[in-house]
Amino acid sequence: MHIRRFDFDYSRRRLLARSGALVGGAGVLQALWPTMAASGDITRAYPDELTHIEAFTKGQIKVGDVIDADNIDLVQDLVDPIVYQEVKQDGRKFFMQDTPTAIETLFPPYFLDATLRNQGLAKFDEAGNVYTRDGQPWIGGLPFPDPQSGDEAIANLTLSWGRHDKAIYCFPAEVIGPDGNKQYEYDFVWAEQQCTGLVHPDAPGPYLPGHEQETRLQCIWFTHTRDVKGSAFLSVWHYDQRKIPELFGYLPSLQRVRRFPANQRFEPYMPGLNLYLSDAWSAGDPMLTWGNYRIIHRGPMLASCHDQWRPDQDNWRHPVCGGKGGKSYWYVGKSLLPEVLVFEGEPVGYPNAPVSKRRIFVDVRNMNVLQAITYDRRDEMWKSFETGAGQRRTATQSILTKDGRPEWSFNWLISHDIQSNRVTRVLQGEKCRGRWHTALDPEDDLLHDYMTEQALRRLGT
């Protein structure tokens, strides 16, 4: 038990004060990052009520409690407005978890290593791209682990999406219609290959040879349903974040790979899906094609940041709840996060975008996205992009890195278009239709296997 050295409202006052100033590092009692780096734990950085929900709610909510429409008002200030609406009005529920404090539970190990190793080495150039102090492309980990601006916050999200040098994610996705029934179902595979900022010990260095001027290669291919199966797209992200990525696609109807214009990034991948190119990791566009980033808030929040992996369930699938059909949302756990940074950005490089801004909620401990709310051109809330993440470890099972440490990744997402009341519910499954299996830093040659025009053609049918 952390000793309460301050009264209950101290942390609230402190965070509110820093929100108003919009500057200052994370942590209430001590600066978060030096504390975490030194002790491997956040405990000394925050008072007790920010790491214990029971303390925060003065005993009204305890770990293990189920939050539903009856008690959501007790924690209304701790959830974003869309989650509040889902629970209050649409039957969503979640249960309370305790708050993890150990730093290694919040990162993929190698990414954490690089973040600690490379602290203080990042800077923006005149254009706004991130370089090392000696002018080289970023060398891995969070470039700004304690962001002081929206620009630094978005850079943390954009330069490395999945926080692994390479990864294959299998995504069974379902779209739940306004009537609460499943309207669409898609399976797709998402593969990422970082080109700069490599962190794995087996990497040839911080850069992928021959791709030093690229941020990443990313490929998505659909394996279900029948009409979209074989559709595959490859994005080549330049390191210069002012440039629109190159986009190549294989459409089964055309039976060949073609180059596509990639400047239209606010269209659903497939009919019914709430997911757009722009939504990926809440940082789906090159960061300098957006602008006016600004921090608007710091404060505690309930979010799904640990123990989100369900190897006990078929295909790592969470139970569902809510909506008219009782299956609109994942039934997951959330814990009290002591400090969440909320910042906004505007799609200044997309004149006809249907989006006025995106409000992004990140956990200051690991700068991971918890929620992103997109606003329409009338400045009204449009849709969410809520994620759950955590270590690949349970009491009985684990997935380990090469050196034996537990892996970490995100596990699920919910994108709720609250204007049409259509929910896209995506799972990072162990597998999806086809032979595809999720893999973090696999030994496969992702570059040749999935990141070429030839590969797109092969993946297509």
Add this chain to the structure above:
Amino acid sequence: MAVVGLLCMASTAEVAAIDWNVSGLVREEIAYSMSGRDNELNLRGNVFNDRITPHYTHAGWGSGANSGALTSTYIDEQGRPGLFQQAGVAALPVAPRPGQTNISTVAAGAYTFSPVNCRHGHLEARSAGSRGLVGDGAMLGVLCPNGGGSSFIPTANAAVRGARAAGISAQGAALDGDNPFNMFNTRAELDVSASLTSSLAAFVKVRVYADGTSAFGDGHNGDLFGNPYWGRRSTLTEFNTRNAVLDLPALYIDYHDGPLWVRLGNQTIAWGEAYFFRVMDVVNGLDLRRHLTLGPGGEEFKDQRVASPSLRVSYTFDNDWELDSFAALFSPTVVPPQDSAYNLIASSTSLNESDEFDEARNTLNFGLRLSMPFNEHFTLMAMYTNRRNPDGVFRYAEAPTFNAGLANGFCAGAHNETNSLLSHYPGGALTPGGTTFPAGPLQGAMAAAGLDAMPRLLGHGSRTLDHCGSALAPDPYAPSSTEFWHLLARSRLDPMKALRTAVDEWPATKWSAREVFGFGREHNVADALRTIESFHSLFGGFRAYATREFKREQVFALGANYITHSDDPGSFFDSIIIRGEVAVTPHKKFTDLGLSRHFIEHNEIVSALILEKFHRFSDAFPATYMVAQWMHREESDLFGRHLSGTESVDFNHFIDKTTGDFKPEAFVEDAAAPRGSSSANYVVFAFQQPTSSLIWRFDLALMVDVEGGYLVQPGIRYRPSDAWQWDLYANIIEGDGRNDSVMDSLDFADEMFARLSYFF
């Protein structure tokens, strides 16, 4: 078999590890015709079915002047005329030179014994007891309703012999049919993919397509799926009946190892930058049996490309350059079946391609393409393909010795009707003023004149000239002279040349027309009408046989794409993809306008320029996809027909509508030849506009043939769930009627079509 073998090997080795994935669809495809008439190339839609068509060279037509007009006379290379023209030529003041072509001694109507022609005229004459021109049962002539017809009918009313018949042919009218549906078909597809190892996978697609269209109409329906390629299979991996086909458009294994990718098995390969316009897309032919190419434009040729057993090897170099190569078993383009909604070949012509396909069977097409991305904006491609052109080139083919239950009197041999005429010649002159001969047999007279007593077939294994020696065969559904000319002109051929070819390149026909009757080559409309109307009067109706040869050719192509960049991200000119490609085929063979086996040969240059753009016009709708394309072709039209065949005209342009007599142009050499076009140009603009969730999508495609004509295809796609999809499209096609654009050839296909798909 290799695929099956590898699958078996992999199955035995790692059966437990194989990951299977099965999906499919069932779809109803319905197209309702909006043209108000059936395709006139089908028997059931043929406007000539009920017509009793006049013979313009008959003495009873018009003033009778046509009948007496002198037409060309045959003079062989030794200076000899045909047997029946010996007297006329002998009367000339100057003896002909060998091969002389400007002698005219044959009265156009000398052998036009029948004033009319009609469907079943030949059979009717036979039924009426015609014993033929000389009473031997050969050259039965024609008999049409109301007494019009042959003079050979012993019981016919002498008063109406030779008279033009009135009214219509009820028997012919009975052939008329109508089907408001161009399609009422059911499709089922099943995809099975198997991941055998991390680098080895297999894929099979099974497609079943059943035609229900015929249940909704009447009239004759053709064999919708059979072709004499592999048995009656049109593609190697199919099983078909007259009304259904099951095929495997994909059956292959994939192997990849780093930058190397190998695909082995039945597959399709699509290359090229343009949509729908096939410039670099030369690997596979098209299967046009289902919906021609009139499906949703956005689906391009997905359902049409003919899969063939192939080996495809691709290698990606470190600089992202990719070398893609293939070797594929030759598979021909499958043309739309005759007597079906989208038929493109007149039903009066029979396709018999088995011999020519056999010649190309088991041969390989091969090629490679190098894709060279130079930077983030610009990629260059180069391609070489060596192939047998799957589209083929058409020519006359040898007719069967028996057809429609009748011995083919055009063929050389015992049943040759002209030979029968010579054998049973009654003596005297066959026509008033004609050469007088003693009673037959006259084969001796032929020999005495230095002419062949019988046609000489080439034999020696010739695929086309060792059985019949003619491309013609008697047929109850045969076209009249008027129809013959009309359909050939409509098919972008030169009717006069086609008639000349049918005679001169086929020894039995040549012997009969030239060496016996003495008809000279058909240089003008009068010559041509003389020959064809004589044929119809003597032999009755006949159909022509044609085939395709699949000539080897080399295609060289270059392509490139470039994406624009503007500093103003809102600019319409930002992120436009500019694509271009050009293909050159040296010495490409094209169908001769007379269906000769001496094909047209030219260097073909085909090019296309494509502008492609996604643009958001408002925040309310997702980006609009737009594409504009221009295709330029130097030698052929979009269907591969040589451009010298455009604007072919009907012969009624050469008949005075008041008097019925030949106009002066009817005697002008080649006045009826097609005018031709110097090049073909097509412009396409298309867009797709989805709604915000992509559940609805509105399509519009417009293709303009700058010669005159357009195709407009509006469409709506509705996808309410992952299991169901509705498509509603229309094809609105308008030609300018000058027979110079591809739209003139598709004008019959106005339709609205709907598809209801269920995915599983």
